[in-house]
Amino acid sequence: MKVAIVTGGGQGIGEGIVRQLAQDGFTVAVADINKDNADKVAASVGNDSKGYYVNVASHDDVKKLVEDVVADFGQLDVMVNNAGICRVEPFLEQTDKALDDLLDINVKGAFYGTYEAAHQFIKQGTKGKIINASSIAGHEGFTPLAAYSATKFAVRGLTQTAAKELAQYGITVNAFCPGIVLTPMWDEIDRRLSEINHVPVGESLKKTIEGIALGRGETPADVANLVSFLASEKSDYITGQAILVDGGMKYV
Numbered sequence: 495m496k497v498a499i500v501t502g503g504g505q506g507i508g509e510g511i512v513r514q515l516a517q518d519g520f521t522v523a524v525a526d527i528n529k530d531n532a533d534k535v536a537a538s539v540g541n542d543s544k545g546y547y548v549n550v551a552s553h554d555d556v557k558k559l560v561e562d563v564v565a566d567f568g569q570l571d572v573m574v575n576n577a578g579i580c581r582v583e584p585f586l587e588q589t590d591k592a593l594d595d596l597l598d599i600n601v602k603g604a605f606y607g608t609y610e611a612a613h614q615f616i617k618q619g620t621k622g623k624i625i626n627a628s629s630i631a632g633h634e635g636f637t638p639l640a641a642y643s644a645t646k647f648a649v650r651g652l653t654q655t656a657a658k659e660l661a662q663y664g665i666t667v668n669a670f671c672p673g674i675v676l677t678p679m680w681d682e683i684d685r686r687l688s689e690i691n692h693v694p695v696g697e698s699l700k701k702t703i704e705g706i707a708l709g710r711g712e713t714p715a716d717v718a719n720l721v722s723f724l725a726s727e728k729s730d731y732i733t734g735q736a737i738l739v740d741g742g743m744k745y746v
């Protein structure tokens with residue numbers, strides 16, 4: 495059975511990806527800073543899937559995660575660097591703490607995951623697939639998310655460059671770019687926007703959803719369908735891409 499790691503797999507988009515990859519036949523290593531959630535999700539999907547603790551901001555943690563998964567299951571085939579955070583701060587009120595946390599988790603986390611997975615694939619002598627979480631905010635700056643948007647543009651840069659350098663090993667590196675996904679992350683974005691703009695909770699999300707051509711908010715399963723494709727042989731000739739899955743918000 496093929497083995498996939500999904501970071502941030504304990505809730506939201508990551509949980510949706512875990513469920514889809516398990517349906518596709520993968521054993522899934524559900525890795526999250528919230529180990530209880532990771533364990534619960536892993537136990538519910540079968541295929542010997544297992545929960546792991548990881549803080550993706552720590553290179554040592556990510557290295558150990560890959561080592562532990564290979565020790566448990568003998569190989570790694572797909573690495574999904576999904577874990578990420580969002581901080582809603584108007585540009586002129588940006589705090590250093592939020593900037594550092596965003597860079598550490600969203601950028602360094604994806605970097606460490608790509609690096610460690612690539613080394614493992616080369617060691618195994620197998621082709622492998624690396625799939626990173628970017629965003630619609632990695633295609634166009636999203637206000638008031640300057641620091642967050644910067645991290646998602648950075649993930650695209652990492653994805654393109656790693657794809658070029660790793661192609662010689664048969665490793666593909668791509669990114670998924672969701673729009674407005676109805677997860678705890680957007681609950682918090684909406685709450686912060688209501689504070690900043692003095693509007694009722696729920697109104698910012700409703701207004702944002704009105705800008706989606708397909709007329710509804712996105713589900714984790716919508717994102718997971720793209721990740722399923724990118725994790726499969728059907729995507730073998732695609733690398734270095736940052737693919738929008740946003741219901742028609744952004745056209746490139």
Ligand SMILES: NC(=O)C1=CN([C@@H]2O[C@H](COP(=O)(O)OP(=O)(O)OC[C@H]3O[C@@H](n4cnc5c(N)ncnc54)[C@H](O)[C@@H]3O)[C@@H](O)[C@H]2O)C=CC1
Pocket residue numbers: 501502503504505506507508525526527528531548549550551576577578579580599627628629630671672673674675676677678679680
């Ligand atoms: N929700 C949305 O509308 C969008 C989300 N994204 C991206 O998709 C990814 C997943 O987002 P959501 O599921 O919405 O977020 P979420 O906040 O609902 O879930 C994130 C998961 O990552 C875990 N996590 C956070 N920091 C971690 C760390 N340092 N190490 C390991 N795990 C950590 C959390 O415990 C949680 O289980 C993120 O990279 C996010 O930036 C991109 C575009 C839109």
Ligand SMILES: CC(=O)C(C)=O
Pocket residue numbers: 580629630631636672673674675679
């Ligand atoms: C959280 C996120 O990436 C957006 C664009 O809402």
